[in-house]
Amino acid sequence: MAREWSDVFEFGADGPGPVATEAGDEAPKRGGVLRRLRENLARSREALAAEVSASFFERLDAEAFERLEEALILADVGAPVTARVVGKLEAEVTSGAVSQGEAARERLVDLLAEVAAPEGPGRIDLSARPSVLMVVGVNGTGKTTTIGKLAQLIGATLGRRAIVAAADTYRAAAIEQLEAWAERAGVEIVRGQPGGDPGAVVFDSIAAAEARDADVVIVDTAGRLHTHGNLMEELAKVRRVAAKRLEGAPHETLIVIDATTGQNGLRQARAFAEAAGVTGVVLTKLDGTAKGGIALAIASELGIPVKLIGVGEGLGDLRPFDAREFCEALLGE
Amino acid sequence: MFDALGDRLQATLSDVRSRGKLTEADVDKAMREIRLALLEADVNFKVVKQFTATVKERCLDSQVLESLDPGQQVVKVVNEELAALMGGSGRELAFAASGPTVILMAGLQGSGKTTACAKLARLLGEQGKDVALAACDTQRPAAVEQLVTMGKRASAHVYEQGTERSPVDIAEWALGQAKREGRDVLIVDTAGRLHVDEALMDELAQVRKRVKPHDVLLVVDAMTGQDAVNVAEAFGDRTEFDGVVLTKLDGDARGGAALSVKAVTGKPILYASVGERIEQLERFHPERMATRILGMGDVMTLIEKAEEVHDQDSAAELERKIRKQQFTLEDFLQQLRQVRKMGPLQNVLGLMPGMGKAMKQLRSADMDDRELDRIEAIILSMTVAERANPELIDGSRRKRIARGSGTTVQAVNQLVKQFGQMKKMMSAISKGKMPDVAQLMRGAR
Numbered sequence: 138m139a140r141e142w143s144d145v146f147e148f149g150a151d152g153p154g155p156v157a158t159e160a161g162d163e164a165p166k167r168g169g170v171l172r173r174l175r176e177n178l179a180r181s182r183e184a185l186a187a188e189v190s191a192s193f194f195e196r197l198d199a200e201a202f203e204r205l206e207e208a209l210i211l212a213d214v215g216a217p218v219t220a221r222v223v224g225k226l227e228a229e230v231t232s233g234a235v236s237q238g239e240a241a242r243e244r245l246v247d248l249l250a251e252v253a254a255p256e257g258p259g260r261i262d263l264s265a266r267p268s269v270l271m272v273v274g275v276n277g278t279g280k281t282t283t284i285g286k287l288a289q290l291i292g293a294t295l296g297r298r299a300i301v302a303a304a305d306t307y308r309a310a311a312i313e314q315l316e317a318w319a320e321r322a323g324v325e326i327v328r329g330q331p332g333g334d335p336g337a338v339v340f341d342s343i344a345a346a347e348a349r350d351a352d353v354v355i356v357d358t359a360g361r362l363h364t365h366g367n368l369m370e371e372l373a374k375v376r377r378v379a380a381k382r383l384e385g386a387p388h389e390t391l392i393v394i395d396a397t398t399g400q401n402g403l404r405q406a407r408a409f410a411e412a413a414g415v416t417g418v419v420l421t422k423l424d425g426t427a428k429g430g431i432a433l434a435i436a437s438e439l440g441i442p443v444k445l446i447g448v449g450e451g452l453g454d455l456r457p458f459d460a461r462e463f464c465e466a467l468l469g470e
Numbered sequence: 471m472f473d474a475l476g477d478r479l480q481a482t483l484s485d486v487r488s489r490g491k492l493t494e495a496d497v498d499k500a501m502r503e504i505r506l507a508l509l510e511a512d513v514n515f516k517v518v519k520q521f522t523a524t525v526k527e528r529c530l531d532s533q534v535l536e537s538l539d540p541g542q543q544v545v546k547v548v549n550e551e552l553a554a555l556m557g558g559s560g561r562e563l564a565f566a567a568s569g570p571t572v573i574l575m576a577g578l579q580g581s582g583k584t585t586a587c588a589k590l591a592r593l594l595g596e597q598g599k600d601v602a603l604a605a606c607d608t609q610r611p612a613a614v615e616q617l618v619t620m621g622k623r624a625s626a627h628v629y630e631q632g633t634e635r636s637p638v639d640i641a642e643w644a645l646g647q648a649k650r651e652g653r654d655v656l657i658v659d660t661a662g663r664l665h666v667d668e669a670l671m672d673e674l675a676q677v678r679k680r681v682k683p684h685d686v687l688l689v690v691d692a693m694t695g696q697d698a699v700n701v702a703e704a705f706g707d708r709t710e711f712d713g714v715v716l717t718k719l720d721g722d723a724r725g726g727a728a729l730s731v732k733a734v735t736g737k738p739i740l741y742a743s744v745g746e747r748i749e750q751l752e753r754f755h756p757e758r759m760a761t762r763i764l765g766m767g768d769v770m771t772l773i774e775k776a777e778e779v780h781d782q783d784s785a786a787e788l789e790r791k792i793r794k795q796q797f798t799l800e801d802f803l804q805q806l807r808q809v810r811k812m813g814p815l816q817n818v819l820g821l822m823p824g825m826g827k828a829m830k831q832l833r834s835a836d837m838d839d840r841e842l843d844r845i846e847a848i849i850l851s852m853t854v855a856e857r858a859n860p861e862l863i864d865g866s867r868r869k870r871i872a873r874g875s876g877t878t879v880q881a882v883n884q885l886v887k888q889f890g891q892m893k894k895m896m897s898a899i900s901k902g903k904m905p906d907v908a909q910l911m912r913g914a915r
Contacts, residue, residue: 210515211698213695216506276718277580277691288490309619317611362721384864395580399512399695401723422579428699450579450609 140258140457142295145444146217148352149264180241194242196204201225212467213399216424218437222248240469248416252433258416259442260345261389263297267346269339269354269379269386273413274362274393275374276404279421279447281297281311283393284357285318286447286455292324297352302342303328304335304375305359315357323453325349333372335359343382363408373412391420396429406435420458421447428467476583477795497529500544511763513726514699517733525551549760555658556732556739557756561713570602570648572681576674576709577689578701579662582717584613586689586743587659589751590715599654599905605630606637606677609661617659623748625655637661638676644859645681649848658683665704669790674709686711688741688844692719699734700725713740716754720745725765766793797893803849847875848885860886 147427177399193201202223209219226245229235235244266410270287272280285302292299302318303326305311312328319326325391328337339356344356360374361368379386391414395401410413418436420429420443479738484616508518565571573590575583584607591601603621605615605628614630621628629644641658658681663670678686688711689828692697705711718729720740739754744848849857851874856862863871863886872879 144495207515210509211696213512213697231856236670273723275693278581300824308616310615313612313615314610351488362719364722387809391720395691395693397578397691397694397697397701399693399723400510404722405693422664424667425578425697429694431695454669461744 142290144258145261145457146191146291147260147262147264148295148297149266159293162190163335174359184253191445194245195238197227197230197237199243208468209430212428213402214432214467215400215403215434216254218394218433220250228454237398243467246461246464246468248459249433249467252437253464254458255436256442257443258460260383261391261417262443263388265385267300267343267351267354267383268388269343269356269383269412271358271376271379271387271392271410272388272393272419272442273358273390273409273415274360275362276336278360278395278398279419280393281305281314281318281357281449282359282450283391283419283421283445283455284315284355285322285356286452288324289452290455291353291355292322293405299324299325299353299355300342300346300349300351302338302354302356304338304342305337305357306333306338307359307376311359314336318452336375339375340382343379343386351441363405363412363447366452369412372409376413387445389416390414391417391419392441394429394431395427396420396423396431397425397427398431400431400434400458402431403434403438406439406441411439415441417442417444419443419445419447424454429463430467432463476884481736496529497526497544500529500638501526502892504548507764508726508729510696510743511724511765512693512695512730513763514696514734515732517699517730520549521555521729521733530544545764548755549755549764552760553764554730555756556729556759558648558738561738561740563710566684570645570653571685572645572683573685573810574654574681574683575658575676575687575689576711576716578664578691578704579610579660580689581662581689581713582743583607583662583689584617584620584659584903585746586715586751587617587657588740589743589748590625590626590741591621591626591655591657592624592748593751596657598636600652600840601657602648602651602653603625603628603643603653604648604656606638606641606644606660607659607661608635608640613659613661620735620748626657627651629656637673638680641677642680656681665701665708671704673710678709685713687713689715689716689717690731692725692727693721693723698730702731702735702737706737711735711737713738713756715741715743717743718751719743724765725759726763729763746902766855771829799849799852799860799889800854802892803846803857809835844875844877844881845885848872848877848882851875860889862902 157419193204205226206219206223209223214222222245225248226235226241228243229244231236231335232399235241261270262268264457270286272287274280288301288409291297299322303312303315303316305315306329307367309331314332316326316328325345326339327345329338329341335358342354342356345351358372361367361372364370376387376390390413392406392409395404398405406418407413418432418441420432423429423446429446433440436443443463446458446463448454448456504525505518505522508521509515510642511529513521519767525548528551529544541705544862560661563571563573575587580607587603591603593779594601601624603617603624603626605614605617609619614633618630629640629647631640632645635643637660644658645656658677660674661670663674665671688705694701702714714728714731714737716725716739731737732739739756739759740755742752744750745751848871851871853861856867856871863882868879868882870883875882
């Protein structure tokens with residue numbers, strides 16, 4: 138069962154509650170949410186080669202465990218986590234602790250979900266007023282699109298007042314891109330000059346949030362490869378500017394990871410965590426055929442949970458991360 | 471954390487003492503490590519299986535070089551196979567015989583198409599071509615603006631019609647413009663799209679039909695994982711691309727997706743994007759990629775050096791002799807013969823350290839090919855002992871040698887004297903001093 142947004146976001150006691158769902162055309166309807174998710178994931182399943190059906194678990198021999206490993210590796214879970222999880226299952230099945238069939242399948246999903254969300258479901262803390270939510274990541278992962286969706290969600294659906302900060306001052310037309318999303322989501326934007334100082338934009342946006350009594354500032358940053366030390370240093374500096382201007386800021390730093398990313402995703406997360414202190418992952422482009430298994434490695438090695446998933450380019454295509462649902466999809470249901 | 475592949479293989483095979491052919495057990499152990507390394511590098515699981523099977527055969531067949539340990543030997547084979555797999559069919563960009571060459575760029579969202587378009591435009595512009603860009607991404611907010619800005623940086627004209635018209639119509643219009651304005655190249659940027667999005671894949675096929683591109687390039691992010699194969703296959707089926715542009719190689723992704731795409735579609739990787747700046751696009755180098763995928767740059771250099779050892783062994787020995795003035799006429803004869811094998815004296819650059827300069831100077835001392843013929847004949851008329859120790863050569867020996875080589879006693883004298891000087895000269899050269907060879911030679915006459 139999918140999680141509710143109120144389960145994901147923590148807001149302060151004051152401020153308006155969530156508006157009714159007919160607030161905007163883009164706001165996802167309750168029943169429609171699950172249907173759309175299933176549709177999106179269905180596209181992935183169709184393209185899968187190493188599908189693991191329920192009946193597969195009836196006869197778990199050595200070859201079957203190998204095929205399970207294959208399925209997980211093909212999902213980008215990576216060899217170490219795969220070996221650990223399947224090894225555990227194999228031991229439990231062999232010892233009789235877990236019986237074959239549906240019980241084994243359930244157990245595997247359990248084991249995977251434990252890896253994906255070791256501390257339980259991830260929450261996004263926006264209880265401070267204003268809260269600063271920084272969005273970081275390498276080039277092309279979907280940061281700006283995600284911010285558009287977040288702005289829509291926080292602004293229209295959850296009825297809080299959001300401002301977006303165009304702190305990607307590097308990429309050609311990045312500011313225009315965020316402006317377009319801000320307009321679609323109906324939120325204000327704070328911007329600077331192209332080529333200007335991203336720290337200054339963040340500073341200004343916090344000031345604006347305080348002046349206009351906004352609840353959340355969502356900060357867009359330029360995509361950067363974690364191997365470029367100077368760019369990572371710049372990011373650290375932007376963080377420091379935010380912290381100096383507002384104590385406790387940024388309250389959440391989400392790294393956007395493309396679900397098609399392979400094992401490099403782990404290196405990305407590690408580097409960004411070191412430079413900017415990451416509190417959660419947004420896993421995007423799950424409407425394709427990639428399973429995003431790298432999220433398990435990130436959660437397992439770095440303890441950084443996935444909090445949100447992106448399932449399309451539309452304004453409403455953002456979902457709370459649900460560990461069990463995600464792991465079911467990994468196995469191709 | 472993972473050690474370099476070279477280290478891991480050495481550890482795995484450390485108990486293998488056999489030189490000569492590797493046993494199957496050795497190779498299986500090594501293949502396990504290779505498989506892990508390739509998976510870690512994001513090479514597709516099925517491609518890895520296929521690849522290691524092929525490599526196993528080659529390993530069992532190949533001889534272990536004296537200078538490599540079995541682990542290094544395996545790595546050498548793997549690296550060669552990887553490079554061969556990714557290189558080979560080298561298709562270049564196809565250019566139109568007349569009218570604008572149309573290059574269509576396609577790929578997933580965020581793969582780096584727009585940046586790649588601008589970079590390619592600059593690259594081709596540098597080659598003297600008049601390049602234009604067509605802004606057919608009407609989907610992503612401000613994508614047109616982005617291409618317009620980047621087009622300026624690439625000194626390429628951008629044809630755009632906003633986002634209201636369909637990409638198919640804009641593409642067709644842009645081609646008309648390009649023809650009218652006599653452009654050499656038209657690069658068509660398209661929206662990123664999922665390979666499983668029926669409608670958008672259809673649209674891409676329509677764009678292709680409408681503009682009839684000479685090259686369709688699939689843009690692939692180097693950090694793509696196992697899914698790369700699905701993407702490439704689907705784009706291949708629906709749009710039949712001709713080559714790949716691999717992007718974001720300035721990251722530390724090992725780039726196994728490159729191998730997967732090539733292995734599964736057979737299409738070559740044409741370009742590599744190695745940075746965000748517009749000039750950072752280069753021709754793809756399969757050997758470099760192979761080393762990167764294996765994650766072992768340093769170890770490869772060691773192996774390359776080991777291969778040179780065979781030649782270097784003899785060269786090193788020679789150098790030692792020169793330094794110790796143990797260089798004999800026999801050695802000189804060998805060198806002379808090798809030098810002459812290489813072609814006319816004027817083309818010879820030299821074989822040994824220092825010799826190159828010496829040879830050049832010898833030439834200026836009027837040692838042409840006829841003179842070398844004479845020298846060779848004289849040395850051949852000497853006995854082995856005489857070649858090793860020219861001090862032995864007394865009057866009667868000199869006469870004998872002169873008769874045998876069809877030269878004069880004076881010529882024999884000259885050679886022995888010159889050679890003595892040459893030994894001193896070469897010894898000096900190898901110690902880093904560069905004497906005036908011509909003067910030495912003249913002094914020896």
